[in-house]
Every structure is written in structure tokens, then in C-alpha cells.
Amino acid sequence: MSFLAASPSPYHAVANAAERLEKAGFRQIAETDAWDGSSGGKYVLRGGAIVAWYVPHNAAAHTPFRIVGAHTDSPNLRVKPLPDTGAHGWRQVAVEIYGGPLLNSWLDRDLGLSGRLTLRDGSSRLVSIDRPLLRVPQLAIHLDRGVGSEGLKLDKQRHMQPVWGLGQTHEGDLLRFLEEECGLPAGEVTGWDLMTHSVEAPAYLGQDRELIAAPRMDDLLSVHAATAALTAVTSAACGPTPSEGPADGQGAAQPELPHIPVLVAFDHEENGSQSDTGADGPLLGSVLERSVFARGGSYEDRARAFAGSVCLSSDTGHAVHPNYAERHDPTHHPRAGGGPILKVNVNNRYATDGSGRAVFAAACEKAGVPFQSFVSNNSMPCGTTIGPITAARHGIRTVDVGVAILSMHSARELCAAQDPFLLASALKAFLED
Known part of the structure; x- marks a missing residue:
């Protein structure tokens, strides 16, 4: 819940993930530097994406x-x-619609x-x-009498521009x-990537606090x-934090892992993944290849490594909705609280096949999940995910x-x-093999 609250944008999310990796002994390396083949935890940041791996x-x-x-x-509202x-x-403030948000969920909500x-x-x-800085005000029912019988109809251009004050608008x-908020001199900012977010904090919900209501679960939960x-x-293997000593695993008990565990968090999944930080871009493949070559590997070694690799594409899915059960498959009703879901689609909107199911089943069995x-x-x-894109682009067996959850894209x-x-426990068992 604190991670969600501290990550209102993709850039904040990767910064917070990097901070947690640093505390576990990982070190950042630059894509523009020459890489070595040393063991230990490493990560690269690019915009709203991060790749971390442990050798x-x-x-x-x-x-x-x-x-x-x-x-x-x-999905959200982004500044033009x-x-x-x-x-x-x-x-x-003029905004553009990013991804496929439930537009009505952004109405009459305090936004930062x-x-x-x-x-x-x-x-x-x-x-x-x-x-609270901005708000998209809904039209009063007195001025839209048909909203009760005909439903709410929102025009993305005309109806979704938030207000943030009174008076005359001036350019700049x-x-x-x-600039004033950040303590910067006038004229210092020459570019921006800005978006709105709900300022309401994540919260437990229900009589027994058995639910969590929060923004951006799709997909910061994963x-x-x-x-x-x-x-x-990897925390035991990475050794002490940089402030306490070396973070390359020297002097620490290191696991005999039969593989290299990797985390990749892409940007731009909600609008097709086609960017330098998206799953359809070169970032993951470049990092994995450079890791192979830094350890003295050849293209043959790269091919062998990729052929033996497995990826779990983790993204939120749909719990059966108690008010709309007919919208779900009649024999597949995933329940909130029932553990992680294995997502299957024979038309390859998800990448899972039978062998992938066996991989995930083994991880869950090991974790007791x-x-x-x-x-x-x-x-x-x-819908679809980064799974099929990752499988097709890199030739890596992938499982979705x-x-x-409920209210996806709200x-x-x-x-x-x-x-x-439960998801984190299953992912840990998968990375441990």
C-alpha cells in the first residue's frame, strides 16, 4: 500500500523499486557504460522502465x-x-486520455x-x-435528466478537462x-511528462479489513x-548494503542458482507497448544479451540461454463480479482471496500453454499457494498483456x-x-526454481 501511494507515475514506480533493490544490495549500472561479467545484483533504469537481474x-x-x-x-489523464x-x-488544464480508463471514475475526484x-x-x-489540485466536475443531474435512464455519456475531449482555479487563463x-513548487528558477523547465492521479490514499476496506481499495493496482501490484x-x-547473496560494505556478494553466502533471476517492469503497456521502454521495444533483449556477452558468451551462448529461459508475465485480471456474473465464463470464476490466477487464451492474447501451466503450478506448489x-x-x-509480445519478440517461453481484482482501469x-x-510468494518460488 505504501508502494502504491508513493508511485503516482511510472517514473516514481521505478525509482521506488530501485530504492528497494539498492537496500537489498543491487547496484545501478548505466547502459552507456561498458559492462563486466561480475556476479551480484544489478539494474538499469530507462524512463518509466526498470530491468534488474542477479548473476x-x-x-x-x-x-x-x-x-x-x-x-x-x-490509464489516466495526461497533460497536453x-x-x-x-x-x-x-x-x-488541458489533458489527453492515456490508455483505456473508466472515465466516470475520474469525475468529482480530487486529483494531484x-x-x-x-x-x-x-x-x-x-x-x-x-x-487536491484539480477536479473533473460532473454535470449536475438537473442539467442532464436522461443520465438516470440512458446512462452517462462522456466525450473525451469536451467533458474530461479538469478545473484548477478561477479567473483568466494565462499561457505558462x-x-x-x-517551477515554484519544485524551487526551480523561471524558465528552467523545457519539457515534461505529467499526469493526474487520485490523492486518496490506499485503504483497507470491509468489516474485517480483508479488501484493499487503491489506485494503480494494474499493474503496480505486480x-x-x-x-x-x-x-x-537475492538479499542474502547480495550481502551488505553499499553503506555497510561491498555489494557484489563477496563474503556472503551465495545461492547455487541454476538460472539468473530477472525483474523487468515495462512502460506503455496500456497503449500497445511500442516504445523504447515498452515490451515491444529492445530494452529487455538488449539487457539479457549484454549480460551474456559480458560474461564472455557468444551468440551461441545467447541462443542457449534464451532457449532455456522462462518468463512469468504478471498483470492483474478479472475477479468474478457479483453484480455481473453473466459477463464471465460460466465455469471459470476466479475469486478475490483465492490466490493468483493463471490466464489462458487459445488465440494467444495470453501466452500460457500447457507447459507454462506446469511451470506455474510447480511454483505455487512449492510456495504452498x-x-x-x-x-x-x-x-x-x-484483453492482452506483455506476455505474447515478450514471447514473440525474444523467443522465450512465457506464462501469463x-x-x-474488481474495477480494473478505474x-x-x-x-x-x-x-x-500470495502472488509475491509464488513469484519468489518461481525465481528460486
């Missing part, structure tokens, strides 16, 4: 990878290049602003205005406000679970899994309080 001391050049993949982005707008005495600012010298600065208002799993598997199967109702179009989603732990 055991016994790893050969052809040692395969065990990968957990997720994504950092969530010319943000200052307004009408009829209202000051507004977050993301990154690019400065004149080319450096970046994370920004999070985590207080928002940028000046952000990013957190994967980070927790990777650090749990129950799991459930999910398929879509045949009459409903099926996740946690069953500004605030719902899951069982125990399911994130």
Missing part, C-alpha cells in the same frame, strides 16, 4: 534466465503540450499532478503534487506553478510483488499470471488484502 557466482555464459515481467503505467486553457471564468520535468541542462526531476500558468520476490531471493484459472467468456473480447481498484502476498 550467481556459478553462472556460465549460457545460463538461462527466469524472468518476472510487469508494467508500470496505468499546451496545458493552459479555460472558459467562463474557470481555469483548466505527478511525473517528471526535463530541465534546461537535459537532466530530469521527479515531481509529485500530492494534494501551469509551468510557472510547477511490480511490487516482483520486486519483493527478487529481493527476497493456491492458484486459479482464468479464461474470458467466449462472447467477450479478451496475475491477481484477480481510478481506484479493489483486491483481496492477502492476494498481493
